[in-house]
Amino acid sequence: MTGTSTSAAPMLETRALVKRFGGLAATDHLSLSVAVGELHALIGPNGAGKTTLIGQLSGELTPDAGRILFDGRDVTALPVDQRSRRGLARSFQITSVFPSFSALDNVALAVQAHAGHSFRFWRDAARDRRLSDPARAVLERVGLGARADVPASALAHGEKRQLELAMALATGPKLLLLDEPMAGMGPEESARMVELLAELKGGVTILLVEHDMDAVFALADRITVLVRGAALASGSPAAIRADAAVREAYLGEEGEAV
Amino acid sequence: MPPLIRSPLAPRVALALLLIAALALPTVAVWAGEPFYLRLGARILVFALAAVSLDLILGFGGMVSFGHAAFVGIGGYVVGILFAHQADGSTLFGWPGTTNGYIVWPLAMLAGGLAALPIGAISLRTSGVPFIMITLAFAQMLFYLMTGLKAYGGDDGVALWSRTSFPGGPNIADHATFYYVSLGLLVAALLVCWRLVNSRFGRVIRGAKDNERRMRALGYPVTRYKLTAFVIAGALAGLAGALLANATLFVGPQYLHWSRSGDLIVMVVLGGIGTLIGPVLGAAALLLLEEFVPEAMNLVHAGLGEHWKIVLGPILLGLVLFARKGLWGLVTGGNRP
Ligand SMILES: Nc1ncnc2c1ncn2[C@@H]1O[C@H](COP(=O)(O)OP(=O)(O)OP(=O)(O)O)[C@@H](O)[C@H]1O
Ligand SMILES: [Mg+2]
Numbered sequence: 001m002t003g004t005s006t007s008a009a010p011m012l013e014t015r016a017l018v019k020r021f022g023g024l025a026a027t028d029h030l031s032l033s034v035a036v037g038e039l040h041a042l043i044g045p046n047g048a049g050k051t052t053l054i055g056q057l058s059g060e061l062t063p064d065a066g067r068i069l070f071d072g073r074d075v076t077a078l079p080v081d082q083r084s085r086r087g088l089a090r091s092f093q094i095t096s097v098f099p100s101f102s103a104l105d106n107v108a109l110a111v112q113a114h115a116g117h118s119f120r121f122w123r124d125a126a127r128d129r130r131l132s133d134p135a136r137a138v139l140e141r142v143g144l145g146a147r148a149d150v151p152a153s154a155l156a157h158g159e160k161r162q163l164e165l166a167m168a169l170a171t172g173p174k175l176l177l178l179d180e181p182m183a184g185m186g187p188e189e190s191a192r193m194v195e196l197l198a199e200l201k202g203g204v205t206i207l208l209v210e211h212d213m214d215a216v217f218a219l220a221d222r223i224t225v226l227v228r229g230a231a232l233a234s235g236s237p238a239a240i241r242a243d244a245a246v247r248e249a250y251l252g253e254e255g256e257a258v
Numbered sequence: 259m260p261p262l263i264r265s266p267l268a269p270r271v272a273l274a275l276l277l278i279a280a281l282a283l284p285t286v287a288v289w290a291g292e293p294f295y296l297r298l299g300a301r302i303l304v305f306a307l308a309a310v311s312l313d314l315i316l317g318f319g320g321m322v323s324f325g326h327a328a329f330v331g332i333g334g335y336v337v338g339i340l341f342a343h344q345a346d347g348s349t350l351f352g353w354p355g356t357t358n359g360y361i362v363w364p365l366a367m368l369a370g371g372l373a374a375l376p377i378g379a380i381s382l383r384t385s386g387v388p389f390i391m392i393t394l395a396f397a398q399m400l401f402y403l404m405t406g407l408k409a410y411g412g413d414d415g416v417a418l419w420s421r422t423s424f425p426g427g428p429n430i431a432d433h434a435t436f437y438y439v440s441l442g443l444l445v446a447a448l449l450v451c452w453r454l455v456n457s458r459f460g461r462v463i464r465g466a467k468d469n470e471r472r473m474r475a476l477g478y479p480v481t482r483y484k485l486t487a488f489v490i491a492g493a494l495a496g497l498a499g500a501l502l503a504n505a506t507l508f509v510g511p512q513y514l515h516w517s518r519s520g521d522l523i524v525m526v527v528l529g530g531i532g533t534l535i536g537p538v539l540g541a542a543a544l545l546l547l548e549e550f551v552p553e554a555m556n557l558v559h560a561g562l563g564e565h566w567k568i569v570l571g572p573i574l575l576g577l578v579l580f581a582r583k584g585l586w587g588l589v590t591g592g593n594r595p
Contacts, residue, residue, distance in 0.1 A: 058475060084477030096475075098468040109465050112458055113477040119486070120458040128458070171476060 266591030325397025333499020370496020415510025530584025
């Protein structure tokens with residue numbers, strides 16, 4: 001794992017990552033590897049430390065120990081915005097959009113972030129097709145094309161979740177960190193989201209945190225089960241399904257029919 | 259809430275009416291034999307410029323600066339200090355003083371912007387209440403610094419006996435000319451700010467006001483952009499300071515006092531935060547009230563005008579509660595320019 005051969009090097013790797021909140025180890029010597037192009041699902045009970053891990057990967061939280069390697073480089077000390085500019089995008093478990101901007105402008109803002117610097121003081125950004133055209137295309141892709149001009153604050157919950165994903169997508173990332181993209185969605189919206197993720201799969205590497213086991217087992221190439229900040233198991237969906245420890249510690253407990 | 263004014267004016271119509279009124283004021287004042295209104299009008303324009311510059315960071319960037327008057331004061335002191343050296347023929351760091359506007363006014367802007375750079379860089383490490391407190395602390399520091407500048411009058415400040423000169427340009431010693439120059443600069447500043455807030459740069463600072471965390475996650479080095487906006491606002495405030503020194507023929511530490519920064523915030527909120535024209539209306543409203551509330555009170559009972567501040571407070575509170583989106587929102591029905 002020297003990172004010299006790009007084809008074999010993982011897109012993302014954590015090495016003995018530790019994050020403590022007081023006495024609680026929310027991430028406990030976690031070593032995780034996400035291969036280029038795979039859809040890697042991260043599952044685990046409430047409070048297992050999934051969001052805490054995403055926070056460290058994106059740079060909002062500083063780990064207490066361990067390293068994070070992204071695309072062959074150590075990014076442990078890089079601030080959030082620089083990681084994003086290197087191709088690491090995230091969506092938020094709790095919807096985080098720009099309420100006073102329209103849906104289109106939310107996405108345009110994401111496009112603009114990756115279209116060079118923004119020290120441009122004179123031209124009207126709203127009329128800049130280099131921002132609005134790609135933004136509109138991404139909105140169409142997530143199924144929000146008809147809602148482009150609606151203020152984000154006026155979107156329905158499910159639509160906000162779609163917008164959340166659209167913004168992450170619009171940055172043209174190498175790696176997508178998705179924190180429960182289907183949280184709070186109705187069955188129809190969820191199905192659409194699963195369809196969309198299936199389309200995205202292969203084109204972009206995805207680390208997916210999700211409680212919906214049907215979605216996870218339908219989409220994932222690999223699954224890691226997180227319990228109390230540590231990886232209980234990691235493997236193919238079939239292997240995870242058959243794993244006795246996983247069944248006992250998590251799947252059984254959740255009452256999921258697996 | 260039901261609309262309080264039945265048929266609000268379209269923003270463009272309101273804007274045109276405002277501009278016509280502003281252009282006509284000197285003629286009307288002369289015709290009415292009340293040159294005092296010309297001076298009051300100029301003061302309003304100057305404070306409007308300062309308030310617009312504050313709204314750029316407060317209303318669009320979400321930076322609640324409680325020290326904005328410091329940059330106005332610094333701009334004023336550039337005019338005052340250079341005037342003082344010109345007057346007694348002394349030098350400053352080996353340079354002679356001057357009242358040449360082509361030098362002095364750009365220098366006032368430069369000084370405002372340069373002062374805003376370190377103050378912004380330090381203040382922007384925080385946000386929310388700490389940001390308010392730090393900007394306030396810096397401004398008070400500068401206030402005391404000016405109080406201690408005995409060479410420039412200390413507490414008493416510097417009195418000017420002539421306005422800035424523009425060789426080959428407008429003669430602003432004439433009140434009407436000074437008024438029109440101030441109006442021209444305010445309109446130019448409004449135009450620049452309007453382009454600015456709608457540009458890519460403007461979107462970044464507006465986005466940061468809405469959701470700074472998400473902006474970072476999208477890849478924006480947010481602080482850099484906010485600091486740039488802070489410096490631009492400081493430079494515009496510096497220009498307002500240069501105008502203020504010329505309007506009053508005086509500069510003193512009180513221009514930097516926290517209560518002046520508070521006045522600027524009141525103008526922005528009263529007129530309509532996050533709108534560019536709002537602060538202009540807010541400046542006009544506050545200065546007119548300050549002018550006429552004491553007079554009206556004296557009419558009711560001689561000497562009562564002394565206590566005008568007790569009356570002004572509730573009037574402002576009432577106005578802010580009545581016009582939730584500010585005076586500009588009241589006039590235009592809440593449309594943004
Ligand atoms: N900022 C914080 N301060 C203190 N404790 C925290 C903080 N953030 C998370 N925790 C704790 O760390 C543990 C992991 O939380 P985390 O949000 O990462 O779980 P999760 O796996 O995302 O759960 P969920 O499925 O409910 O989203 C929990 O016990 C939580 O209470
Ligand atoms: Mg979570």
